[in-house]
Amino acid sequence: MNDLGSNCSPVIEVCHLNLKIAEHHILNNINFTIQPGRFVGLIGPNGAGKSSLLRCLYRYAAPSAGRITFFGKSLSDYPRQEYAKHVAVVLQEIPDQFNLTVFDVVAMGVLPHKTLFSSVNQQDKTQIINAIDKVGLNDKSQQPFSHLSGGEKQRALIARAIVQQPTFLIMDEPTSHLDVKYQIQIMALAKSLNITVLASFHDLNLAAALCDEILVLQQGSLVAQGAPIDILTAQLLADVYGVHAVVNSVPCPYDGITQVPHIRYHYGYQL
Numbered sequence: 726m727n728d729l730g731s732n733c734s735p736v737i738e739v740c741h742l743n744l745k746i747a748e749h750h751i752l753n754n755i756n757f758t759i760q761p762g763r764f765v766g767l768i769g770p771n772g773a774g775k776s777s778l779l780r781c782l783y784r785y786a787a788p789s790a791g792r793i794t795f796f797g798k799s800l801s802d803y804p805r806q807e808y809a810k811h812v813a814v815v816l817q818e819i820p821d822q823f824n825l826t827v828f829d830v831v832a833m834g835v836l837p838h839k840t841l842f843s844s845v846n847q848q849d850k851t852q853i854i855n856a857i858d859k860v861g862l863n864d865k866s867q868q869p870f871s872h873l874s875g876g877e878k879q880r881a882l883i884a885r886a887i888v889q890q891p892t893f894l895i896m897d898e899p900t901s902h903l904d905v906k907y908q909i910q911i912m913a914l915a916k917s918l919n920i921t922v923l924a925s926f927h928d929l930n931l932a933a934a935l936c937d938e939i940l941v942l943q944q945g946s947l948v949a950q951g952a953p954i955d956i957l958t959a960q961l962l963a964d965v966y967g968v969h970a971v972v973n974s975v976p977c978p979y980d981g982i983t984q985v986p987h988i989r990y991h992y993g994y995q996l
């Protein structure tokens with residue numbers, strides 16, 4: 726744990742958050758808290774505001790009104806380097822990493838922990854190699870990042886987040902380029918880190934299996950929040966996504982005990 730560990734404030738507290746871009750209301754009066762160690766899923770239809778909300782949390786977008794705190798302190802009060810030490814971000818758009826190798830890209834995870842004159846040491850190198858191994862890319866470690874497939878790039882960026890050892894991990898549709906094996910494996914890996922995670926999902930069954938809590942966005946408003954079994958009902962899926970579905974309760978594949986919803990869709994839709 727790090728210097729925030731003894732702080733008993735929520736990891737994140739969002740109060741009356743609004744985001745307006747060029748007179749367009751993107752987020753309206755959003756309120757929620759995330760307690761330490763929770764794995765929280767953010768769901769909602771295309772254009773609901775998921776990426777916009779996550780951008781406010783990783784300080785890429787500035788809210789028009791409201792307040793976001795991280796361990797009780799306003800985000801804007803954290804120096805950028807300090808915040809970057811604690812918060813890792815994995816995005817759906819994959820930035821161009823020039824001519825860097827996979828190893829170099831993953832090694833960037835240690836940078837927020839380095840001072841100007843300290844370099845990557847043997848312990849860092851071992852951590853980097855272990856993280857590359859965990860995401861199944863050890864045979865590609867010395868290849869240029871730009872030569873990887875979309876899913877392999879995403880796995881490399883997750884390895885970078887692992888190396889960073891963050892307190893809070895933000896993932897924006899982290900499984901969008903992954904095949905089904907890596908969707909399950911990468912999210913299980915994120916869960917096994919035992920840190921606080923906020924991740925947006927389009928696969929609602931994956932969200933149901935993994936998340937302790939779900940936040941539902943619709944047209945820029947938070948319309949539901951709670952445990953997956955309480956939130957992912959046939960009625961909510963009809964109201965928010967306009968789909969017909971049957972929702973059963975099944976034992977959670979991770980602990981075998983908690984009941985989680987399992988959704989079967991009827992492949993018709995409402996206009």
Ligand SMILES: Nc1ncnc2c1ncn2[C@@H]1O[C@H](COP(=O)(O)OP(=O)(O)OP(=O)(O)O)[C@@H](O)[C@H]1O
Pocket residue numbers: 746747749751769770771772773774775776777778
């Ligand atoms: N820079 C911007 N300028 C104007 N409108 C924007 C801007 N960024 C986002 N929006 C609008 O804000 C709304 C929310 O977009 P956002 O990308 O946050 O949704 P999302 O829930 O992540 O969608 P998706 O599931 O399709 O990725 C959309 O209507 C989008 O067009």
